[in-house]
Amino acid sequence: MKLFQRLGLHTLFFNTKDKRLATSIKMITGRKPLNLSLYRLALTPAGLGEETHKGFRISNERLEFLGDAVLGTVIAEYLFKKFPYRDEGFLTETRSKLVNRETLNEVGIKIGLKKTLEQVIDSRQFIGNKSLYGDILEAFLGAVYLDRGYHFTKKLISQRILIHMDLEEMISTVSNYKSKIIEWSQKESKQIEYKVLQINGNQRYKEFVVELTVNGDSVAQGKGPTKKKAEQEASKNACETLHITI
Amino acid sequence: MKLFQRLGLHTLFFNTKDKRLATSIKMITGRKPLNLSLYRLALTPAGLGEETHKGFRISNERLEFLGDAVLGTVIAEYLFKKFPYRDEGFLTETRSKLVNRETLNEVGIKIGLKKTLEQVIDSRQFIGNKSLYGDILEAFLGAVYLDRGYHFTKKLISQRILIHMDLEEMISTVSNYKSKIIEWSQKESKQIEYKVLQINGNQRYKEFVVELTVNGDSVAQGKGPTKKKAEQEASKNACETLHITI
Known part of the structure; x- marks a missing residue:
C-alpha cells in the first residue's frame, strides 16, 4: 500500500475534486499527499463534521492536538539553536508568542488554507470561529506529520511557516x-x-x-x-x- | 566530524570518567552518545552549573524546554493512535497526567538517571528540588533528540519510557x-x-x-x-x- 502510494498510483483513482484538493495541498507542502483523507480531516472544522451514530463528531480537533505538539517541538528546536545564550524562560515566552491564535490564523490564511478550505466546504454556509484558520493550520500540520513524517514537517515549518512569523517583533515584546x-x-x-x-x-x-x-x-x-x-x-x-x- | 563520531573514533579521546558516563548512557538509550557534552549538560541541574562571566548560568533548563516538547509530541502521537475514538479533550488531559512532575520523576529514577547523575556530580553535596529527576529526564530527552534525532528519541520514549507509565490508571482518573x-x-x-x-x-x-x-x-x-x-x-x-x- 505504501509503495503503491509512493509511486503515485493511488492518484489514478482520484475524482476531479480529489485531484484539485491534492494539487492545492501540493502548493502548500511541495509534495502531493500520500493519504488524502488525513488532509480532508484536517479541513473539517469542529462542528462541521458529520456525527456518527454514537454521537462522536468527526472533526479536525484531534489532528489539531497532534499538530500543535509537532509545531511546538519544531519551534522549540529553532529557538534553542537560534538563541544559545537565552534562558528557558525567554524561549518559552517567545514560543508562546509565536504560536498564539492570532499569528497562526494569519499564517494559515497566508499559506493558502482559506482557499483550500473553500474547495472542501461551502464557506458561505459556515460561520467559523475567529481562530478557524489557526486551528486548521495546526490540524494540517498534524496531517502532514502523519502522512510524511517528522523530518518533512519540520522542513515545511522552517521553510514555509516560520518566514511568515515576525520573530524580531515578537522578541521585542517578550517581557523583560x-x-x-x-x-x-x-x-x-x-x-x-x-x-x-x-x-x-x-x-x-x-x-x-x-x-x-x-x-x-x-x-x-x-x-x-x-x-x-x-x-x-x-x-x-x-x-x-x-x-x-x- | 559527524563521520568521525559515527565511527566511534571520538571515544578514543575519552578519559576514564567520560568512558564510564558514555557506558551509563548506552545502558539507557541503547547506543553510545555521539556528542557526550550534550548529555553532560543534561545532567547539570539548575543552580549547579557554573556561572559565566556575564552572569549566565549554564544548566540543563534549556535542554529541558526542548525535551519537554519532544516528549509531548511523541506522547501526543501515541495517544492519538491508541485512542481513535476519544476527543482532543481526553487526549490533552491524559497527556498532562502522563507527563506530570511526579510521574516523570519516578520514571527518571527507574531508567537509571539517578545513578548516571551520581557519576557526574557528588549528590551528597547537592540539595535537589523535588522534581530533580523529572527535570533531568526531560533534559536528557532533549540531548538525545539533538544527538540522535527525532526518530531515535521517539523509539526510546516508546520502548523505554512509556512502559514505566501506568496508562490504565492514569485514564481511570481522567476526569469525567x-x-x-x-x-x-x-x-x-x-x-x-x-x-x-x-x-x-x-x-x-x-x-x-x-x-x-x-x-x-x-x-x-x-x-x-x-x-x-x-x-x-x-x-x-x-x-x-x-x-x-x-
Missing part, C-alpha cells in the same frame, strides 16, 4: 519585567530597590531571595538560582501587584 | 465531570437536570447551550458543538461553582 519596573518607577518618580534577603543552599547550590521595595515599602519577592533570576521574578510579581501591564 | 456531578447528586440527594437552552447556528454548524440545574436552581451553563460536549462543560463549570473536587 525588570526593565518594565524601572521604566514605571521613572515615570511615576518612585524610588525602587532590589535587596537580597537571603541566600540559601550551600557552596555549590544557591537560592537567592530578593525583595523589591518601592519608596521603601516591600511590594514583591522573588526566588531564583541567580540574583538576576530572583530579581526578574520579583519584578514579575511586582508587575502583577502594581497592575503594570506588559 | 458529568459522572462526578451525578455521583455528587446521589450522595447529597439532590435532583439534577440538564436542559438545552438554545441551539445556535444553521443546519450544518450547531452550537448547543446547556444549563444544569440542581433542585431546580441553575448552577452552571455550558456550550459545545454537541449536546454531550455542552453537558460536559456545564458539569465542569458546576464542579467549580459547587466546589466538587475531582
Whole structure:
C-alpha cells in the first residue's frame, strides 16, 4: 500500500475534486499527499463534521492536538539553536508568542488554507470561529506529520511557516519585567530597590531571595538560582501587584 | 566530524570518567552518545552549573524546554493512535497526567538517571528540588533528540519510557465531570437536570447551550458543538461553582 502510494498510483483513482484538493495541498507542502483523507480531516472544522451514530463528531480537533505538539517541538528546536545564550524562560515566552491564535490564523490564511478550505466546504454556509484558520493550520500540520513524517514537517515549518512569523517583533515584546519596573518607577518618580534577603543552599547550590521595595515599602519577592533570576521574578510579581501591564 | 563520531573514533579521546558516563548512557538509550557534552549538560541541574562571566548560568533548563516538547509530541502521537475514538479533550488531559512532575520523576529514577547523575556530580553535596529527576529526564530527552534525532528519541520514549507509565490508571482518573456531578447528586440527594437552552447556528454548524440545574436552581451553563460536549462543560463549570473536587 505504501509503495503503491509512493509511486503515485493511488492518484489514478482520484475524482476531479480529489485531484484539485491534492494539487492545492501540493502548493502548500511541495509534495502531493500520500493519504488524502488525513488532509480532508484536517479541513473539517469542529462542528462541521458529520456525527456518527454514537454521537462522536468527526472533526479536525484531534489532528489539531497532534499538530500543535509537532509545531511546538519544531519551534522549540529553532529557538534553542537560534538563541544559545537565552534562558528557558525567554524561549518559552517567545514560543508562546509565536504560536498564539492570532499569528497562526494569519499564517494559515497566508499559506493558502482559506482557499483550500473553500474547495472542501461551502464557506458561505459556515460561520467559523475567529481562530478557524489557526486551528486548521495546526490540524494540517498534524496531517502532514502523519502522512510524511517528522523530518518533512519540520522542513515545511522552517521553510514555509516560520518566514511568515515576525520573530524580531515578537522578541521585542517578550517581557523583560525588570526593565518594565524601572521604566514605571521613572515615570511615576518612585524610588525602587532590589535587596537580597537571603541566600540559601550551600557552596555549590544557591537560592537567592530578593525583595523589591518601592519608596521603601516591600511590594514583591522573588526566588531564583541567580540574583538576576530572583530579581526578574520579583519584578514579575511586582508587575502583577502594581497592575503594570506588559 | 559527524563521520568521525559515527565511527566511534571520538571515544578514543575519552578519559576514564567520560568512558564510564558514555557506558551509563548506552545502558539507557541503547547506543553510545555521539556528542557526550550534550548529555553532560543534561545532567547539570539548575543552580549547579557554573556561572559565566556575564552572569549566565549554564544548566540543563534549556535542554529541558526542548525535551519537554519532544516528549509531548511523541506522547501526543501515541495517544492519538491508541485512542481513535476519544476527543482532543481526553487526549490533552491524559497527556498532562502522563507527563506530570511526579510521574516523570519516578520514571527518571527507574531508567537509571539517578545513578548516571551520581557519576557526574557528588549528590551528597547537592540539595535537589523535588522534581530533580523529572527535570533531568526531560533534559536528557532533549540531548538525545539533538544527538540522535527525532526518530531515535521517539523509539526510546516508546520502548523505554512509556512502559514505566501506568496508562490504565492514569485514564481511570481522567476526569469525567458529568459522572462526578451525578455521583455528587446521589450522595447529597439532590435532583439534577440538564436542559438545552438554545441551539445556535444553521443546519450544518450547531452550537448547543446547556444549563444544569440542581433542585431546580441553575448552577452552571455550558456550550459545545454537541449536546454531550455542552453537558460536559456545564458539569465542569458546576464542579467549580459547587466546589466538587475531582
